[in-house]
Amino acid sequence: MSGIIIIGGGQAAASMAAKLRAKGYEHEITIIGDEPVPPYQRPPLSKAYLLGDMPLERLTLRGDDWWAENRITLRLGAPVETIDPAARTVTVGGDTLAYDELALCTGAPPRRLPASIGGDLEGVYTVRTLADVDGMAPEFREGARLVVIGGGYIGLEAAAVARKLGLEVTLVEAAPRILGRVASAETASAIRALHQRHGTEIIEGVGVERIEGDTRISGVRLADGRTLPADFCIVGIGVIPATDLARAAGITCGNGIVTDAFGRTSAPHVWAAGDCAEIELAGQRTRLESVGNAIDMGELVAENMLGAEQPYAPKPWFWSDQYDAKLQIAGWNAGYDTVITRGGDGQSFWYFRDGALIAVDALNDARAYMIGKRLIEGAKPVTPDQIANPDTDLKALMK
Template sequence: MADLADLVIIGASYAGTQLALAARANGFAGPITMIGDEPHAPYQRPPLSKGFLRDEVDASSLPLQSPERFAEERIVLRTGVRALRIDRDARTVELSDGSAIGYDRLALTTGARCRTLLCDGAELGNVYYLRDLADARAIRDAASRARHAVVVGGGFIGLEVAAALRKLGLDVTVVEMQERLLQRAVPPLISSFLMQAHEQQGVRFRMSSRVRRLVGQATVAAVELESGEVIAADMVVAGLGVVPNVELAEACGLVVDNGIVVDAFARTSDPSIVAAGDCASYPNPWLNASGQGGSANHCVRVESIQSANDLARVAAATVADRATPYDAVPWFWSDQYGYKLQMVGASAGHEQIVLRGDVASGKFTALYLRDGTLIGADSVNRPIDHMAVRRLVAARLRPDPVVLGDESIALKSLAPA
């Protein structure tokens, strides 16, 4: 006979943890069980590509919550076990340890996994991906013995790893298939700034380049590009983006389209099942309004801690019968060397950029307007601007661009009363 929990959460992640705690805060009183396939309790992931990789952050500081907090909130953690199958008719989840658990409400916070290199030699030793604590430990250990590293992918993870490896003293080359860094995420201004920041630290780039094969015997020794160039490499880290973990949802008949499709209340096509985090595709009014996601009801998948936490809160309210639609303004951050890039809203679809500060100084904010409305901003080392813009975007401010760019006027003063 299956165990029973009123709420079962598959995925011991940011979203899973937030969902469980927020369900309690919303008055959900029934038993809650969270299932995670890693041996660890839920932990912070952003430090893995930053301070942890540089050996500046200890693993003991990573847990999201203490065991006492989970116990206090009556949240049962079952780690080191994988969910194998969801039976929607019987409302049970079959687990890898041979047991099963019944549910009244089910939450899927299964996250995503790394895209893998598809080239000859990809199976060689010292080829790494970064998604979890075990990955970060392996990369850090390899970096202590390596001299030459190649990072494949100039996205956020790739750039953060490149910065960390360079700080550790490795010779670093980044291979990126697009014409510029973070091409789908930021405008050329930010791409150029970050590339220059890395080059000043000694990182080399091969843009508009593809890997033909990895060369070596048991372990990688070099990366050969399609151009014919061969780059020495004691280790390779691939940052090629992620694939949402939707197999459980797909197998039980839920609607899946670049993620588990949910509505504005985080409900899947089965009203007893919600989803949140990197695995979920949902209507985001802010990204869609910017022109990034198409129509207002078009679903997008946003890979960020903020998105995971905010959608999890929405899912928790739904589980607790206090349904509230998603309306959080998206934001994101990345640390590279001494620069903190903080992003609000979206830049896609902008028609005008208003600049505050000096790009050359490494302290500036680029604000993006579309149809006269502020839709987003990217700030570098200007946290006060970032916090103000979050309020301004939420207010759908239609500012005078001259006033917006006037450094003598504080951004926070432009917020409506």
């Protein structure tokens, strides 16, 4: 037996390796990661870690002794060069390693601005890795001018941290509104108001023409002719699934590495999980960029490698911390046609498609989140009128 090789050093890889050992797999497990550090949590990077509220030792997923005790080899700072599915080998650092089963947990690195418009200038950052955040941390000085490009969750979280640390922050979103790809206009309105109350300037519907500066950023020129002075810039304009290795090996890819219901790719003995994996959800081919999906799919693929033959049934959930607000999201809102806003402990936004509840965004309302999550996962019949009625007892809907 050659063992199992997992390419990628994130949450999906760590969860998969742990599940393999928990299920009694006795042969070699090797995790090969690009970064020179053991697997760690990514979500706190743009929140608690950047704020200085979470030390590095709490960021890592497992202690050094755990990997050794569980006989899991970590090959770190070692990008894989090629995969040969026919020979069942990978090459890394000049070595050829054989596998019985291979898992691709390569994640989804951030989109970057092209060098032709100044994307390579000093002081232009993305938020994905520990090195990214460590590199930008010295920039977070009180009074410094930050321009955030992109109004998704990463950009909004970085803006919130910067304001809490006393920076001047302007966020620029090229689309008509923030969170346009992932949330309703109602949720976006609540998040926009939150940021404006804390002093962040938000510019929507205007693109970036270029980053100004010779070797280092001095400003951001917008498509409408304005130039925003900037001491540094954070780019949060989405991610691209890491599929290059798979494509070069002849493995089918679309918006990610295509998997079947069990996590298998088009190549025998090759699996995929996490942000890089294209799955089926609610009749659509998509990817889920979340910790929950990385853990659940990583563990399921581990079991299927050992013969479980269990199809993946995603239960999407997400969260975002901004200032003193926690946004918790249950379900998958693709194709929604109705949004109901409801008061409570905070605010909640209930998504319906063809009269069926499909997702809930809960802003500082943990009760609405928990009830909504259970209603969605239990496929309980709930109508928009029931949610819209302030007298409806949400808990009673679960009976």
